[in-house]
Amino acid sequence: MSDAMIEVRNLTMRFGGLTALDNLQLDIRRGEVLGLLGPNGSGKTTFFNVLTGLYKASAGTITYNGENVIGKTPQDIYRSGVARTFQRSRLSLPLTVFDNIVIGDYQHMQHGLVFNLFRRQAFRAEYERYVEAVRELLGIFSPPLVNRLFEPVESFTMIDRRRIEVCRALMSRPRLLLLDEPSAGMTHDETHELMDDILQVRSQLKDLSVVLIEHEMNVIERITERCVVLNYGKKIAEGTYAEITADPDVQTAYLGEEAA
Numbered sequence: 001m002s003d004a005m006i007e008v009r010n011l012t013m014r015f016g017g018l019t020a021l022d023n024l025q026l027d028i029r030r031g032e033v034l035g036l037l038g039p040n041g042s043g044k045t046t047f048f049n050v051l052t053g054l055y056k057a058s059a060g061t062i063t064y065n066g067e068n069v070i071g072k073t074p075q076d077i078y079r080s081g082v083a084r085t086f087q088r089s090r091l092s093l094p095l096t097v098f099d100n101i102v103i104g105d106y107q108h109m110q111h112g113l114v115f116n117l118f119r120r121q122a123f124r125a126e127y128e129r130y131v132e133a134v135r136e137l138l139g140i141f142s143p144p145l146v147n148r149l150f151e152p153v154e155s156f157t158m159i160d161r162r163r164i165e166v167c168r169a170l171m172s173r174p175r176l177l178l179l180d181e182p183s184a185g186m187t188h189d190e191t192h193e194l195m196d197d198i199l200q201v202r203s204q205l206k207d208l209s210v211v212l213i214e215h216e217m218n219v220i221e222r223i224t225e226r227c228v229v230l231n232y233g234k235k236i237a238e239g240t241y242a243e244i245t246a247d248p249d250v251q252t253a254y255l256g257e258e259a260a
């Protein structure tokens with residue numbers, strides 16, 4: 001496929017006797033929002049972990065920028081433009097919104113001791129650049145948060161914390177954003193609001209590709225352009241929301257799970 005930004009071929013991930021990804025083939029296209037679906041334990045998070053370099057695949061390739069990323073470090077993959085959020089919050093609650101978001105750009109920061117001690121003016125200028133950049137990002141994503149930049153994250157609601165996590169991932173100006181169940185633990189209304197924010201970001205950052213793991217079907221229907229469904233680590237369906245929900249294999253995978 002010519003507009004594929006990421007090409008996954010024959011990807012397999014085994015944990016001892018368990019095959020979490022089984023000869024997976026999929027493409028992530030430039031600028032799309034791709035939904036990654038599947039019953040619990042079907043391999044969705046494992047795919048994110050392999051793609052971001054946390055796990056090394058047992059076999060297969062993931063081609064990005066013409067190179068296979070398998071075997072690269074998480075830092076290298078992150079620097080090349082792949083950012084993610086996690087199912088469980090990774091925010092540091094006593095730190096401010098600013099601190100938590102700026103950590104997302106750690107790899108681009110000048111942070112050597114010599115720089116901090118002897119180049120005070122440059123340090124100050126960099127700090128001010130970051131304040132501006134964080135304000136700008138929050139301005140796109142959630143304007144009310146701009147005025148609360150220096151408040152500790154622990155004083156924020158769940159939805160605002162999720163917004164802060166997404167902004168942290170966006171701070172590195174990724175080309176691919178991986179969102180692992182962003183609606184987890186939120187109410188229906190909060191989920192709806194967060195998706196509005198994500199759509200807003202998409203409309204401003206046109207080239208950004210997003211892969212969304214999500215169990216809420218109405219979220220998937222609303223914000224994805226294409227979906228891939230996994231079951232036992234294999235791709236069982238691919239297409240628009242309407243296509244995959246009409247697919248008998250998908251229905252069996254989900255109903256089978258309910259019946260179990």
Ligand SMILES: Nc1ncnc2c1ncn2[C@@H]1O[C@H](COP(=O)(O)OP(=O)(O)OP(=O)(O)O)[C@@H](O)[C@H]1O
Pocket residue numbers: 015018019020038039040041042043044045046047
């Ligand atoms: N580090 C690991 N060691 C051993 N087994 C693992 C590890 N990580 C994942 N697995 C197993 O791999 C399978 C796929 O898990 P994964 O978390 O990728 O599923 P998932 O589709 O993201 O599920 P959920 O929707 O519940 O988050 C599961 O059987 C899981 O127990």
